[in-house]
Amino acid sequence: MTETLVVGIDGSPESLAAADWAAQEAVRRHAHLHLVHAWPWQHLTESRTLDRQPEADRAERVVREAEAEVTGRYPDLPVSASLVPEAAVPALLRLAEGAEMLVIGTRGHGALRDFLLGSSGQQIIAAAPCPVVSVRGSYAVAGSPRNGEIVVGHQDDADESRAVLGFAFEVAAARRATLRVVRAWSLPPVYAYSPGSMWLAEQLGGVEPYEKVAMEQALEPWREKFPEVPVIEQVRTGSAGQVLLSAAAGAELLVVGRRIRHCPVGTRIGSVALAALHHAPCPVAVVPHAH
Structure with missing residues (x-):
């Protein structure tokens, strides 16, 4: 059975760095990569639906652009992407149940503390049933000396x-x-x-x-x-x-x-x-x- 690596994406540079890191790892493992954008839309009245349409369009664009970027860089990698209508923490924890690995992006030294202790990242890392990899956007962009x-x-x-x-x-x-x-x-x-x-x-x-x-x-x-x-x-x-x-x-x-x-x-x-x-x-x- 093919392994699956799940990545949480939200359109930020950090999540795109996480997607790229996970794609490289999936190539090495001959695994499947699943990109997930969680957008907790609600059933709204007809009068308010139009107000949320720009947000819905943006959410769909996040998924399409992330998938296009990954498949463009790694054309032989099996990739799927989905827009999940729920909050990020329960969505990613649910998908982590059957995953080999869950990958998320983080912002860096200062913001990372707020991100983790602000509950979302901490809840995911503390409760996920599989390994969670945290990828810093600045690491992928600037690059750090690597010794292999x-x-x-x-x-x-x-x-x-x-x-x-x-x-x-x-x-x-x-x-x-x-x-x-x-x-x-x-x-x-x-x-x-x-x-x-x-x-x-x-x-x-x-x-x-x-x-x-x-x-x-x-x-x-x-x-x-x-x-x-x-x-x-x-x-x-x-x-x-x-x-x-x-x-x-x-x-x-x-x-x-x-x-x-x-x-x-x-x-x-x-x-x-x-x-x-x-x-x-x-x-x-x-x-x-x-x-």
């Missing part, structure tokens, strides 16, 4: 990191890129460690070797599945957000995880993913995973 690496943040154990590492290896394999796996650690107050964990770390010669063993164990099945992907392992002291952002300078893509949470109030992305979305100089993929 995919950078992925590794946390927790092999089970919890399975989805994140699997996604990163798939992207690296499709791009024939080097994968840099980054694990950050910092020594917490001694009470935060269980006696068993401290004993095991001491047997391995300290906390850093303990972290390296955890990374190697998590990577082992993925190295076997993707032997063609060159892997660089990096264990550094510091906060996860700072370490990842440093490693991602010049990267093609930064991949981070998001624990699936069912919060009673609002939605959560996680501090590491939020830092990456706010400040990474490259596109950021947020991959949901279970505890």
Whole structure:
């Protein structure tokens, strides 16, 4: 079955940059690209229908122009486009149910914070059942120095990191890129460690070797599945957000995880993913995973 990559478009330069990024990824994966413009029109009285006609025309134009631009650049790529009569968040979350990946555009350092915390972007990223890739318009237009690496943040154990590492290896394999796996650690107050964990770390010669063993164990099945992907392992002291952002300078893509949470109030992305979305100089993929 052919994979589908879904892109949210609204006619902005940021969404067009997202569409172009997704089209390139779809070409590499031999996937289908679906462009979606959500326009929440309402059933109006006859007297008000004419007032909304310019908006309806614009919405249809957004879809036509985005589809024409993508098919013009990638003529062999199977592309579909649709105008969905509902709000962006529920529309994209519904379509993400059957998608391999959801791609959205964001505005940049300052505006991105407002976009995310203003709820739309945050709701999509925090609730999507598939990986969500955030593409900054300025990145695609101006271009950033690229070293051909995919950078992925590794946390927790092999089970919890399975989805994140699997996604990163798939992207690296499709791009024939080097994968840099980054694990950050910092020594917490001694009470935060269980006696068993401290004993095991001491047997391995300290906390850093303990972290390296955890990374190697998590990577082992993925190295076997993707032997063609060159892997660089990096264990550094510091906060996860700072370490990842440093490693991602010049990267093609930064991949981070998001624990699936069912919060009673609002939605959560996680501090590491939020830092990456706010400040990474490259596109950021947020991959949901279970505890």
